[in-house]
Amino acid sequence: MDQELRASITQWLATVGIDSQPADGVSTSILVIVCFIVAFIGYIFVKRGVVSTMNMVITRSRVHWDDIFMRYRVLEKLAKLVPALILNIILPLALTEHEVLASLADRLLDVTIVILFVRAVYSALDAANEVADVNLVSRRLPIKSFVQLFKLFMFFVAIIISISVLADQSPVYFLSGLGVATGLVMLVFRDTILGFVAGIQLAANRMVSPTDWIQMDKYGADGAVEEVSLTTVKVRNWDQTITMIPAYALVSDAFKNWRGMSESGGRRIKRSVQIDISSIGFLTEQDRQRLSKINLLKSYFAAKSQEISTFNAQVEDADMPVNSRHLTNVGTFRAYMLAYLKQHEKVHKDMTLLVRQLAPTSSGVPIELYIFTNDIRWAAYEDIQADIFDHVFAILPEFGLRVYQGPTGADVRSLQNL
Known part of the structure; x- marks a missing residue:
């Protein structure tokens, strides 16, 4: 196919009066110059005609991905292949009488074509990468x-x-x-x-x-x-x-x-509050009457009172706390926090929701909240967590509970003065 194409070009050059097989260096130089002129004309035609027209179409199109390819000048770099391809075909014809020079020019042009093609593909790949970034x-x-x-x-x-x-x-x-x-x-x-x-x-x-x-x-x-x-x-x-x-x-x-946290739509809160063990005890009748007015605990007290009354009715000497069942302030507090979190608008209801008691330590009894917020943004998550524990610390005295806090130097001195 290449030989047929070169034969056609040779015949065309002969019709316009140019000898494709010159015998002197002057004719060879003229033909080389003509080859470069033809390659330049081909490049101008492709760049100013084809590429400019396609860029106009791309600019007026409604899609945006083609604008990225235009910004990376993919078509312009492809257009640079045209003069190299033209020279690769017609330049060896002008150097027919100089086989060594013709062979060297042919090889250099082949390498040039490879380099230009790779550069164009690199630009297309960079544009495709940006398109992928834009489309997420x-x-x-x-x-x-x-x-x-x-x-x-x-x-x-x-x-x-x-x-x-x-x-x-x-x-x-x-x-x-x-x-x-x-x-x-x-x-x-x-x-x-x-x-x-x-x-x-x-x-x-x-x-x-x-x-x-x-x-x-x-x-x-x-x-x-x-x-x-x-x-x-x-x-x-x-x-x-x-x-x-x-x-x-x-x-x-x-x-x-x-x-996984980002895709699930929930962000975990796993934090505990240390309850002073000395503040834990049974609820008195006055405590039950007072706490039963809390809306979130009304159903809890109704169910627990019936359950405890039924159990205690079957026990001898039920007036002794050790023989019968009684509600504790820490257990009631856990029930309140569970109800509070279930109705909280910022807590994810479809994920794990626990209010649990951990093993006691020298710092008290930890009551841990293990929940997930429905807002995973960092600032919003911190605000939700802080609001929940603000409420925890503020509501503890209502249940007769105290947060454990290590004694300070002033507390130690006051004890020594007693």
Whole structure:
């Protein structure tokens, strides 16, 4: 096909009076100049005609992804292939009498075409990566890692093809030689290869994606992932510092990814309040009458009073607290907090909701709230948590309970004066 095309061009040059096989250097120089002029005209036609027209269509279109490709000048870089292709076809015709020069020009043009093509593809890949970012595809898939992987693959292919063209050898010849240098490559580029493999694992398993909140204390990382590449993961910490984590570290070491929390729509509150053991006791009749006026406890007292009365009726000497059942202030407080949280508008009702008593310690009896908020934003979450525990501390005296607080120096001196 190439020979037929060149034969057609040769015939066309003959019709316009140009000898495609000149015998002197002057004619050869003229033909070379003519070739460059034809290539330049072809480039101007494609750039000013085809590319400009397509850019006008892109500008007027309603979609936005094509504007990104235009901003990366993908069409302009493809247009640069036109003069190289034209020269690759007609320049050897002008150098027919100079075989060495013709062969060298042909090889250089082939390499130029490969380089220009790779540059155009690189721009298209960068544009595709930005399109993925705009459409939030990168949150589900690390598109940038795949783009870098494809770029790296194209780079090595282009290098091998270019060297094989310049050396006039088959690409298989150079590929076979890479096996000999594998050991040296593994030794010198160990970290790069580890990062490369880890980057593929991160991308394939979706272990980390942009906008994920990850925590990795070993590297001082606690913030949102901004970029996932084949070798590094860029994390912007909450204090606005930047941490660069090697990709292979995320595969070999442990880290925490808060993506599940973000996707679930609930953020956990797991905090306890220490109750002074000396303040825990049975409710008196006056306490029951007073606390039964609390709206959230009316159904609780109604059910518990019936249950306890039925049990105590079957017990001898029920007037002794040790023989019968009685309500405690801490148990009533737990029932109140459970009812309070169930009706709280900021608490996630479809997730775990517990008010539990933990093992007592030297600091008192911990009453832990294990709940999830329905707002995962950091500032809103902190406000909800603070409001709930503000209420806890304020309501405790109503149940005759005290929060344990370690004695201060003034408290110790006052005890000594007694």
